[in-house]
Amino acid sequence: MRMDPAPAVAVSSEAALGPAYLDGEFLPLAEARVSVLDRGFLFGDGVYEVLPFEQRRVLFGAEHIRRLERSLAALEIQRPLPAKDWEPILKRLARDAPWPGGALYLQVTRGAGPRLHLWPEQMRPTVLVMCLETPQRDLQRGLAVISCGDIRWDWCHIKAVTLLPNVLLRRRAARAGADEVILTRAGKVVEASSANVFMVRDGRVLTPPHSEHMLPGITRDLLLRELDQAGLPCAEQPITLRELRAAHEIWLTGSTLGVAPVRLLDGQPLVPPETPLLPRAQALYQELKQRPGAAWTADA
Numbered sequence: 491m492r493m494d495p496a497p498a499v500a501v502s503s504e505a506a507l508g509p510a511y512l513d514g515e516f517l518p519l520a521e522a523r524v525s526v527l528d529r530g531f532l533f534g535d536g537v538y539e540v541l542p543f544e545q546r547r548v549l550f551g552a553e554h555i556r557r558l559e560r561s562l563a564a565l566e567i568q569r570p571l572p573a574k575d576w577e578p579i580l581k582r583l584a585r586d587a588p589w590p591g592g593a594l595y596l597q598v599t600r601g602a603g604p605r606l607h608l609w610p611e612q613m614r615p616t617v618l619v620m621c622l623e624t625p626q627r628d629l630q631r632g633l634a635v636i637s638c639g640d641i642r643w644d645w646c647h648i649k650a651v652t653l654l655p656n657v658l659l660r661r662r663a664a665r666a667g668a669d670e671v672i673l674t675r676a677g678k679v680v681e682a683s684s685a686n687v688f689m690v691r692d693g694r695v696l697t698p699p700h701s702e703h704m705l706p707g708i709t710r711d712l713l714l715r716e717l718d719q720a721g722l723p724c725a726e727q728p729i730t731l732r733e734l735r736a737a738h739e740i741w742l743t744g745s746t747l748g749v750a751p752v753r754l755l756d757g758q759p760l761v762p763p764e765t766p767l768l769p770r771a772q773a774l775y776q777e778l779k780q781r782p783g784a785a786w787t788a789d790a
């Protein structure tokens with residue numbers, strides 16, 4: 491099955507890599523170095539967050555740091571900083587980034603040590619935060635997705651850097667001319683390789699419930715709350731692939747994606763209803779981003 495060619499993603503030049511934060515120091519990303527004995531490098535032993543920023547406002551920082559702390563605790567990685575210390579770091583990088591909008595990539599690994607599966611008790615975590623340019627894509631056109639079985643591990647609720655299955659799944663999508671994969675386990679939809687999944691059927695918005703098999707997306711959770719508060723019928727419930735195929739609308743959500751429509755599922759076009767709910771969902775999400783409490787604003 492071959493669909494449209496996947497959108498080209500522009501790769502940053504080194505000059506545009508921007509500033510970074512590494513283990514207590516701000517420096518140009520091009521100068522940042524970590525040990526080859528870092529367990530992030532050797533084992534993928536670490537966790538991460540991707541925080542969007544717009545007009546140099548870091549969005550939903552508190553929510554991302556809360557999830558980071560949950561991921562660290564789940565993997566028994568020492569907390570490198572008190573929760574309140576992340577805000578000034580993230581604000582400064584958003585202020586100094588080469589672009590007014592993009593994403594901040596925050597990674598904490600267990601640190602450097604002897605290459606042994608069992609880690610020593612006392613390890614100093616490695617902390618890296620860098621700026622990411624988010625690719626300019628026309629998301630309104632809609633994404634092409636393919637469905638496939640989930641080949642990841644059983645703890646997908648932890649945002650671990652160990653993303654090899656996700657990387658290979660995205661490659662599989664690109665080979666099929668698609669943008670993303672929608673993953674299933676035992677016939678049930680879990681999520682995409684880097685996004686959560688919503689479907690609309692007969693005016694009801696549905697998304698799979700939290701489980702260990704999917705990441706509790708910040709965008710997903712916030713959007714669901716906004717839809718509910720706006721009085722739109724919505725529910726968290728298991729969705730079969732069969733039900734997904736009968737959806738009137740499918741949306742993918744994520745911090746750098748926002749709320750994006752799917753246009754093709756396994757090569758089959760979706761036939762949206764006369765009044766799709768997507769514009770409403772996107773407007774609610776946009777409004778939410780503008781609320782005063784939603785962002786950490788970089789000091790001048």
Ligand SMILES: Cc1ncc(COP(=O)(O)O)c(C=O)c1O
Pocket residue numbers: 540681682683684685686704705706707708709710743744745746
């Ligand atoms: C596997 C997976 N699911 C869902 C999401 C969406 O999460 P969020 O809305 O917090 O960006 C991501 C984001 O990277 C992801 O990697």
